[in-house]
Amino acid sequence: MKTIIEPFKIKSVEPIRFSTREEREIVLERGHYNLFLVPADDVLIDLLTDSGTSAMSAAQWAGMMQGDESYAGARSFFRFEAKVRELTGFRHIIPTHQGRAAERILFSLVGGEGKIIPNNTHFDTTRANAEFSGAEAVDLPTREGLEPELIADFKGNMDTAALQGLIAKAGKENIPVCIMTVTNNSGGGQPVSMENIRTTAGICRSNGIPFFLDACRFAENAYFIKKRERGYRDLPMKTIVREMFSYADGATMSAKKDALVNMGGFLALNDDALAARARNLLIMTEGFPTYGGLAGRDLEAIAQGLDEVLDEHYLHYRIRSVEYLGERLVAAGVPILRPPGGHAVYLNARKFLPHVPPHQFPGQSLVVELYRTGGIRSVEIGSVMFGRNDTRGAFVPARMELVRLAIPRRVYTQSHIDYVVEVVLECFGKKDSMKGYRIVDEPPALRHFTAKFAPLE
Ligand SMILES: *Cc1c(COP(=O)(O)O)cnc(C)c1O
Numbered sequence: 132m133k134t135i136i137e138p139f140k141i142k143s144v145e146p147i148r149f150s151t152r153e154e155r156e157i158v159l160e161r162g163h164y165n166l167f168l169v170p171a172d173d174v175l176i177d178l179l180t181d182s183g184t185s186a187m188s189a190a191q192w193a194g195m196m197q198g199d200e201s202y203a204g205a206r207s208f209f210r211f212e213a214k215v216r217e218l219t220g221f222r223h224i225i226p227t228h229q230g231r232a233a234e235r236i237l238f239s240l241v242g243g244e245g246k247i248i249p250n251n252t253h254f255d256t257t258r259a260n261a262e263f264s265g266a267e268a269v270d271l272p273t274r275e276g277l278e279p280e281l282i283a284d285f286k287g288n289m290d291t292a293a294l295q296g297l298i299a300k301a302g303k304e305n306i307p308v309c310i311m312t313v314t315n316n317s318g319g320g321q322p323v324s325m326e327n328i329r330t331t332a333g334i335c336r337s338n339g340i341p342f343f344l345d346a347c348r349f350a351e352n353a354y355f356i357k358k359r360e361r362g363y364r365d366l367p368m369k370t371i372v373r374e375m376f377s378y379a380d381g382a383t384m385s386a387k388k389d390a391l392v393n394m395g396g397f398l399a400l401n402d403d404a405l406a407a408r409a410r411n412l413l414i415m416t417e418g419f420p421t422y423g424g425l426a427g428r429d430l431e432a433i434a435q436g437l438d439e440v441l442d443e444h445y446l447h448y449r450i451r452s453v454e455y456l457g458e459r460l461v462a463a464g465v466p467i468l469r470p471p472g473g474h475a476v477y478l479n480a481r482k483f484l485p486h487v488p489p490h491q492f493p494g495q496s497l498v499v500e501l502y503r504t505g506g507i508r509s510v511e512i513g514s515v516m517f518g519r520n521d522t523r524g525a526f527v528p529a530r531m532e533l534v535r536l537a538i539p540r541r542v543y544t545q546s547h548i549d550y551v552v553e554v555v556l557e558c559f560g561k562k563d564s565m566k567g568y569r570i571v572d573e574p575p576a577l578r579h580f581t582a583k584f585a586p587l588e
Pocket residue numbers: 182229230231232254256257312316345347384385386387388395396
């Protein structure tokens with residue numbers, strides 16, 4: 132088989148700034164060893180997130196010029212609406228400025244005190260919006276989804292037996308919506324099978340519970356279905372995508388992921404009455420229903436991006452390039468969460484740095500060292516993000532200590548990824564000398580964004 136190449140050539144380039152180790156040491160000190168506090172100009176390869184970091188195509192940029200900026204009934208809205216409807220089949224398509232705005236509208240309408248909202252795994256903004264409404268957000272991953280080393284095809288699935296148990300216990304009248312996140316971002320970017328979507332939808336339907344997809348990475352999920360699930364290999368991407376959405380009553384979407392744009396999202400649904408209420412809320416905080424917090428040019432770029440993301444050459448390159456990074460690290464003995472997900476490789480910092488205990492934040496230590504060694508920005512997903520102190524002040528660690536290397540779409544080439552492998556391996560070679568960190572200052576909530584750290588001696 133031949134090398135899988137990037138399915139594009141490059142027309143416009145953005146220089147990245149090289150720095151020395153000494154310069155990066157100063158940057159780290161100034162940023163209090165928190166990579167969120169480091170200016171992007173001081174980063175060589177930025178793997179902080181795949182959200183809003185995609186490179187747009189020539190056709191998307193051309194669409195930006197075609198954007199119709201009319202306040203009401205813009206041509207660009209109708210193109211956007213038609214494209215989303217073609218893929219999802221939903222009756223009502225409501226643009227929002229990003230995914231969390233769609234979540235906020237949905238949960239302020241159906242959430243509230245005493246309500247329970249299940250999900251295979253809530254993304255952090257989804258959980259936050261559900262909880263802000265007063266509802267309880269419940270994660271129902273499968274047991275295999277919680278095993279970092281286990282290799283399985285659909286580790287993002289929902290535990291459907293647990294869902295039935297929850298419905299029996301909580302009462303269907305208290306569950307206003309059930310969400311399925313595809314791919315399962317907080318569960319490592321792992322895909323959900325069509326069978327699991329179908330089964331979950333069936334359980335919801337027989338209980339009268341609306342079933343929604345958190346569809347941010349619908350195309351990556353559909354590609355995994357094509358590659359891994361029996362019966363889908365020969366189907367066109369669009370057919371698989373349409374089947375995924377056909378089981379759902381609605382969806383929330385962050386266009387910053389699989390719509391290949393830098394900003395945008397939508398809420399889509401079939402329920403006429405709920406849609407009318409959603410539009411009323413939209414008008415209050417996002418904008419008129421035919422632009423919803425976006426410019427006409429953004430709607431054009433999303434419509435075009437939704438077309439491009441289903442190109443099989445693109446998806447093949449996309450999934451394969453993440454897998455390639457994972458494979459090379461595994462071959463060198465680096466512990467990662469397996470198999471690699473659709474949008475990121477997660478280093479297992481607990482195994483990488485077994486001598487650094489969770490309360491000294493092994494993931495943060497690794498994040499800092501990747502930057503110091505090679506100017507790579509990654510993100511800790513471990514006890515900095517999810518650890519806490521209980522009521523008596525005792526440290527409660529996160530379930531896993533991970534470092535996520537998220538791959539922006541169409542931004543980096545194979546040589547960038549090869550360089551990332553070299554830097555990770557260099558860090559792996561000197562892991563015994565790497566030390567833990569302590570938090571010197573933290574905000575009351577979401578501390579990973581702004582906490583200040585100091586290295587332990
Ligand atoms: C990014 C993301 C969201 C929120 O979308 P934003 O555009 O960042 O507001 C919701 N769910 C999942 C699974 C996501 O990855």
